[in-house]
Amino acid sequence: MSIKVWNYLAEYEAERADILDAVDTVFRSGQLILGRRVRDFEGAFAAYHGVPHCVGVDNGTNALVLGLRALGVGPGDEVVTVANTAAPTVVAIDAVGATPVFVDVHPETYLMDVDRIPEVVTERTKCLLPVHLYGQCVDMTALAGHASTHGLAVLEDCAQAHGARRHGRLAGTMGDAAAFSFYPTKVLGAYGDAGATITSTAAVDAALRRLRYYGMEDRYYVEATPGHNSRLDEVHAEILRRKLTRLDDYLTARRAIAARYAEGLVGTGLVLPALAEGNDHVYYLYVVRHPRRDTILTELAARDITLNVSYRWPVHTMKGFAHLGHRQGDLPVTERAADEIFSLPMYPTLTKAEQDLVVEALREVLAAL
Numbered sequence: 001m002s003i004k005v006w007n008y009l010a011e012y013e014a015e016r017a018d019i020l021d022a023v024d025t026v027f028r029s030g031q032l033i034l035g036r037r038v039r040d041f042e043g044a045f046a047a048y049h050g051v052p053h054c055v056g057v058d059n060g061t062n063a064l065v066l067g068l069r070a071l072g073v074g075p076g077d078e079v080v081t082v083a084n085t086a087a088p089t090v091v092a093i094d095a096v097g098a099t100p101v102f103v104d105v106h107p108e109t110y111l112m113d114v115d116r117i118p119e120v121v122t123e124r125t126k127c128l129l130p131v132h133l134y135g136q137c138v139d140m141t142a143l144a145g146h147a148s149t150h151g152l153a154v155l156e157d158c159a160q161a162h163g164a165r166r167h168g169r170l171a172g173t174m175g176d177a178a179a180f181s182f183y184p185t186k187v188l189g190a191y192g193d194a195g196a197t198i199t200s201t202a203a204v205d206a207a208l209r210r211l212r213y214y215g216m217e218d219r220y221y222v223e224a225t226p227g228h229n230s231r232l233d234e235v236h237a238e239i240l241r242r243k244l245t246r247l248d249d250y251l252t253a254r255r256a257i258a259a260r261y262a263e264g265l266v267g268t269g270l271v272l273p274a275l276a277e278g279n280d281h282v283y284y285l286y287v288v289r290h291p292r293r294d295t296i297l298t299e300l301a302a303r304d305i306t307l308n309v310s311y312r313w314p315v316h317t318m319k320g321f322a323h324l325g326h327r328q329g330d331l332p333v334t335e336r337a338a339d340e341i342f343s344l345p346m347y348p349t350l351t352k353a354e355q356d357l358v359v360e361a362l363r364e365v366l367a368a369l
């Protein structure tokens, strides 16, 4: 049996009638762009989070770009984030003309080490961009303290954290704005690219709406700042609105798989995911750690089980960011983790038999190392 790190086909079979009905409903509605379905999804996603505003956009990267612009971040500003993230977090900062500044991550959770924020704040720092990576939240209480001390905006990158909570509060409700991706692999995934930015501030919402629509409020007239074309499609909005009603079921399934992995892998020498105190993890990724990572990946691939590494190359070491002037060794915790971490197959329809095969294969390979 071949087991992939992610596979949507069983979920599609289970939800096919509903997804096809969503597509048909939109196609027959006579409205394909910025109509009722986008408004309905935005309302539902905002309500899920208990915030007044949600703006649907074309992908998670642009959800960040528009979020940064709506918060007033631009050329000359510095944005504090992490290098252990998907490159688009940092690409978005670059896209608005700002400079990414990295802090190292916590050695157990691999999330932003918020205690290090004061070390990198300068008079040019404008915004903190924490990434709720793998499905659990950054320490937002401490982060908010630094933001208020230094007068900084906070944009949460929630691309991997739909439904995650910290001390009961949902990811995306603890900053000035929050960006979500609905890329198909995500905890709430579309059948193509999609994203959204949420906020509690009316002025930020108004700016986001203009920016996703060329900078226009009324048709054919750019009032102040030229924007983008970053609209969410009606068809994806309708699919996402229906899938949102099942989000909590997806979370339950992911948590059950994580618990089964933890039970099966205890005592094998693998470092299992650490849950930070106060966090409810949604296990977008189940990230484990071992010094012989690459051998383990090869051995499992030989058994037709594909694993993944998120992320093998910390962003500050990528050639595309060489202009930032970083050197190997600048972020030692991030760099060490990047050599050893890997992710196990994780998606709600992964069967118990498949989970058991992954566990058995890992136990066998680890015992022989």
Ligand SMILES: Cc1ncc(COP(=O)(O)O)c(C=O)c1O
Pocket (backbone or CB within 6 Å): 059, 060, 061, 062, 085, 086, 088, 089, 131, 157, 159, 160, 181, 182, 183, 193, 194, 195
């Ligand atoms: C942490 C993080 N931020 C941003 C993004 C960008 O989202 P998208 O691929 O929808 O542009 C992703 C997903 O790739 C992500 O994982």
